[in-house]
Amino acid sequence: MGVNLSGLIEPETVELSELEGKSVAVDAYNTIYQFLSIIRQPDGSPLCDRSGRVTSHLSGILYRTSNLIAQGIEPSFVFDGAPHELKKAVLSERKERREKAMTEWEDAKEEGDLKKAFSKAQQTSRMTPEIKESSKELISYLGLPIINAPSDGEAQAAYMCLKGNVWASASQDFDSILFGTPTLVRNMTITGRRKVPGKDQYKDVKTEIIDSGGFLDTLKVTREQLVDMCILIGTDFNPGIPGIGPKKSLKLVKDHGDLEGVMKHLSIEIPSYQEVRDIFLSSKYTDDYSTSPAEVDREGVIGMLEGYDFSRERVENTLDRIDASRKSTKSKKSQRSLDSWF
Numbered sequence: 584m585g586v587n588l589s590g591l592i593e594p595e596t597v598e599l600s601e602l603e604g605k606s607v608a609v610d611a612y613n614t615i616y617q618f619l620s621i622i623r624q625p626d627g628s629p630l631c632d633r634s635g636r637v638t639s640h641l642s643g644i645l646y647r648t649s650n651l652i653a654q655g656i657e658p659s660f661v662f663d664g665a666p667h668e669l670k671k672a673v674l675s676e677r678k679e680r681r682e683k684a685m686t687e688w689e690d691a692k693e694e695g696d697l698k699k700a701f702s703k704a705q706q707t708s709r710m711t712p713e714i715k716e717s718s719k720e721l722i723s724y725l726g727l728p729i730i731n732a733p734s735d736g737e738a739q740a741a742y743m744c745l746k747g748n749v750w751a752s753a754s755q756d757f758d759s760i761l762f763g764t765p766t767l768v769r770n771m772t773i774t775g776r777r778k779v780p781g782k783d784q785y786k787d788v789k790t791e792i793i794d795s796g797g798f799l800d801t802l803k804v805t806r807e808q809l810v811d812m813c814i815l816i817g818t819d820f821n822p823g824i825p826g827i828g829p830k831k832s833l834k835l836v837k838d839h840g841d842l843e844g845v846m847k848h849l850s851i852e853i854p855s856y857q858e859v860r861d862i863f864l865s866s867k868y869t870d871d872y873s874t875s876p877a878e879v880d881r882e883g884v885i886g887m888l889e890g891y892d893f894s895r896e897r898v899e900n901t902l903d904r905i906d907a908s909r910k911s912t913k914s915k916k917s918q919r920s921l922d923s924w925f
Contacts (some may be wrong), residue, residue, distance in 0.1 A: 586813040588757040590829045592798060594769065594791035602790070603655035604912075606874055607768060608730070608740035610754035611660040612710060615718055617755065617773050618643025619708035626697050627688055627704025632892040640714055641891060644721050645884075647772045649901045653908045656771075659728035659749060659874045662719070663736040667862055669820040669855060681707050717891075724884040725905070726877035731869070738762040738866035748874050751792070758819070760795045761810050761863040767793040802833060810863045811842035820859045824851065879905060 622639040623629055629639045651658055666674065684706035691700035722729055732739035740752040741764035751766035752759045759767045769791040799806060812832040817823020827835070835845045842856055881902055888898050 586757055586761065586816055586818050588760070588813070588829055591802065591833065592757070592793060594793045596789040596791055599651070599654045599656070599771070599790055602768070602771075605655075605750040606657045606659070606748075607751050607753040607771065608743045608749045608874075609658045609660050609771075610736050610740055610752065610756070610759070611662045611718070611722075611729075612736055613754045613756060614660075614772055615640050615643070615710065615714065616708055618647070619710075619714070620705045621773060623701065623704060625701065626692055627701040629704075629708075636891065637711075637714060638891050638893070640718055641721055641888065641893075643772070644718060644725075645888065645893075645898070645901055648722075648725065648727070649905050649908075651771070652905050655908070655912050657874075657876055658753070659730060659743070659872075660722050661730045661732055661736040661740045661743070662715070664731060664733045664867075667734060667820060669858065669862070672822075673819045681709060717887075721884065721887060724880045724887060726879045728872065728874050728876065730872040733867040733869050735762070735862070735866060737764075738863075739868055740764065742866075742868040743872070743874070748872075757793075758863075760793065760798065761806070761813055761818075762866060763795075763806060763864075765795055767795065769793070804833070804836065807860075807864065808836050808841065810860055811845070812836050813863075814842055814853060814856055814859050815845065818859060818863075820862055821853065821855065824849075824853070 618640045619629065619637070622643050629637045630642055632638055648658060684703045688700055688703035688707060691697075691703055719729055730739060730743070735758075737752065737754055737756060737759045740749075740754070741759055741762035743749050744752050744764045744766060751768045752764040753768045753771045755769055755773075757767070770788050771790055773788055795806075799809060802809070804812070812829070812835075814821055815824050815827045815832040815835065816829060835848070836842070839845045839848050842853070842860075846853060846856075879902060881899075884902060885895060885898050889895055
């Protein structure tokens with residue numbers, strides 16, 4: 584879930600069409616979880632084939648990725664590696680929440696309360712080995728780059744952005760800023776009208792851009808101080824201090840300089856705080872990757888998705904759309920190169 588900085592950030596909202604010509608490093612796990620959570624039937628059941636295999640993620644990867652390419656956006660998918668030891672407590676808590684939500688989902692379905700059932704079902708999403716591997720298989724057939732991070736995918740995406748290999752990191756989590764990405768894009772694959780969690784309300788979800796440098800300048804803190812703030816709030820690697828939210832942590836760090844100064848002022852200790860700092864500021868990266876898209880393997884995509892009961896006609900139409908978009912983008916690039924001679 585990442586750290587919550589929503590009370591401090593005012594992102595710029597844009598239309599996807601404004602990102603034409605941009606390349607992005609997509610936090611694959613984060614995005615696939617979004618597909619698993621959102622793409623469901625009215626009672627909350629995920630989309631499945633006749634064998635009972637979940638296909639929500641495959642639908643999201645095919646149709647929503649094709650929408651990005653149609654807008655002239657080229658994604659690379661970055662997958663998490665082995666989780667850090669400090670993340671195990673959070674992963675355990677998430678498992679417990681999923682199990683509780685599963686029970687509440689079943690109860691709501693029996694009661695005929697579809698709104699509650701859908702809400703609870705969204706909290707049951709999990710990344711199984713089959714979902715991970717089928718996601719990679721489809722992404723590969725679509726000719727899109729896959730990067731296997733040594734540890735956290737957001738850290739690797741931020742590294743790729745810092746190197747200039749991509750224009751931005753794409754994730755729902757604000758952790759990407761802590762990992763050092765210059766530019767973060769949120770809601771890139773889930774734009775549209777969405778239900779507000781826990782409420783009978785809907786809101787329009789717009790694509791958001793956060794310029795990390797501008798954000799830090801606005802707060803008047805360094806990235807290192809932002810990391811210290813988030814350790815106080817609580818991250819995926821530590822529980823944080825009760826009663827300290829984004830605004831209070833900002834004031835404490837600005838008043839006392841850094842986390843050590845805050846801990847001394849509050850007379851508290853935060854175990855492993857230096858290790859958490861190092862996760863964000865000195866993470867593990869790999870240079871073994873390419874962000875260049877390959878040709879779509881049409882027969883590979885069609886054969887795979889027909890095996891999951893997708894409509895061949897719909898899949899072919901989507902692949903035609905991708906081909907047409909790529910040709911249009913290539914033509915525009917060629918024209919710009921030609922214009923530069925005059």
